[in-house]
Structure formats: structure tokens, C-alpha cells
Amino acid sequence: MARMESHLLTTERQTQIRTLLAEEGRVLAAPLAKRFNVSEDTVRRDLRDLAQAGLCRRVYGGAVPVAPSDGSLSERRHLAPARKAALARAIAAEIAPGSLLFIDAGSTNLAVAEALAVDAGLTVVTNAPLIACALLERGGIETILIGGRIDAGTGACFGPKALADAERFRPDVLILGACGIDVGEGVTGNVFEECELKAALASRSRRIFVAATNDKIGTAAPYAVIATEKISLLFVEADCDPAAMEAMAARGVSLVRAAPDDARRQKPAGGKD
Structure with missing residues (x-):
């Protein structure tokens, strides 16, 4: 008993x-x-x-909470497209003409590729074939696809070949995909080899942009990518929890709140630029 x-x-x-x-x-x-x-x-x-x-x-x-996992990249691209498009427009507005970008795999990052200006002299490197195809269809952007094994779940190339290819680049901006993002745990991911590539790219990038849909904030995945303080700009949804934003701002992270029709920058005192 x-x-x-x-x-x-x-x-x-x-x-x-x-x-x-x-x-x-x-x-x-x-x-x-x-x-x-x-x-x-x-x-x-x-x-x-x-x-x-x-x-x-x-x-x-x-x-x-556990970071969300909603299927393959092809499947995820159809989830909450308006919200991801709003985040993408906010990111695109922060990209300086002539920049060298690395766009990591991810459904929100695919929306970013579709939102970039085609007349700004951008060069985009990516490890995601779907993102490369989206850029080629738009034209006006020099596109470089790095190689390696393609993972069906993430839609990304990673492994030794991708790591070796990535060493050739020093991006002005890394647009980093996140499975989970938490104040204490930073950016995390579900696949070890992919997180290895993400971390290597982050170490060589001048600025790191991260877009987080509401369901990813305050969650963690098994593998670490970067600490919260390493994020240059964190892009959040229009209805993101204010408490979550305050916690990020307290760690010195600069925030951009996205909206369907505008993007308003919110920067804490002493925040990064």
C-alpha cells in the first residue's frame, strides 16, 4: 500500500x-x-x-520546455507562413547592401531568402538546397551552396565537407536557425552535426541574427550552438511575451519586434549593435 x-x-x-x-x-x-x-x-x-x-x-x-519539432523543412515551411514572413521582412530590413550573408537552414530562414532585396548586391552562402533554389528563382543575388550529406529532416547539408567549405567564408551576417532559444541556454539544436556547423559559422561571423517564433522562446534542444550574449539581433514576433523580451534585453541582446506591416527596433541600454 x-x-x-x-x-x-x-x-x-x-x-x-x-x-x-x-x-x-x-x-x-x-x-x-x-x-x-x-x-x-x-x-x-x-x-x-x-x-x-x-x-x-x-x-x-x-x-x-522541449524545443518544438514539426517535421521536415518542406513541411515546416507551410506552418504559420504569415508570422515567418513578418520576421523575414524585419531581418531583410537590417541587411546592408553588398553584404556577404550565410543563411542557415530553417523554415523562417527560407522566408528570409524570399524577402531579400534583389538589387542590393548581396552574396548569400547557404547549406540548404531549398534556400539556394529560392534565391536562384528570384535572381539578382549571387548564391553559393556548400556541400555535404543532405539531412532529410533539417533540409541542411552538414558533416566534414560542409565544415571544410564553411571555413572559406567570413560572413558579415549569419542568419542562424534555432530549434530552441532560452535566456540561460542560448541557441540550441536537435542534430549534433548541424549544431557543430552552426557554432563554427558563428565563430567566424561579424554579426549573428536569430529569428524566433513564439513557440521556440524559452525552450531548449539537446545541443548547444551559441550563448545568448553572442546574438547580435534577436527578431521576435509582434505578440511575443514581454517578460521573455525583458529577460533577453537584460542579457544585453538587441531586439527587433516584427509586425506584418512594420518592424520596430527595441534596444536595451548598453545593447549590441
């Missing part, structure tokens, strides 16, 4: 943890232990169990 009661209490506690995670976006082990009157070791076991079930992502001191 005692064993069954313990199981029920554990299940109920983990259900409440999931509810708190959904409401607050992050949970910490110490406050949870106090709330449930259990040890921190017990809470850490709860979080480990939830993480193993794919219901949260463990981070230092607690947990955050």
Missing part, C-alpha cells in the same frame, strides 16, 4: 511540475523541493523522469 501511495504521489507531483512548466516556462529544483516538501534529489529524479519521457529539457538547476 505504501509503495502504491508513493507512486501516486510521484505521478501527481510530476503532473504539477508539468503544469508549472507550461505556465511559467522554466522550473527550478530548489523552489520545487520547497513547494512539494521533498528533497532536491527527489525533484531532480522527477525532472530526469520527465526529460527521459520527452516532456521537458533538463538545464542547470531545473528544466525548460
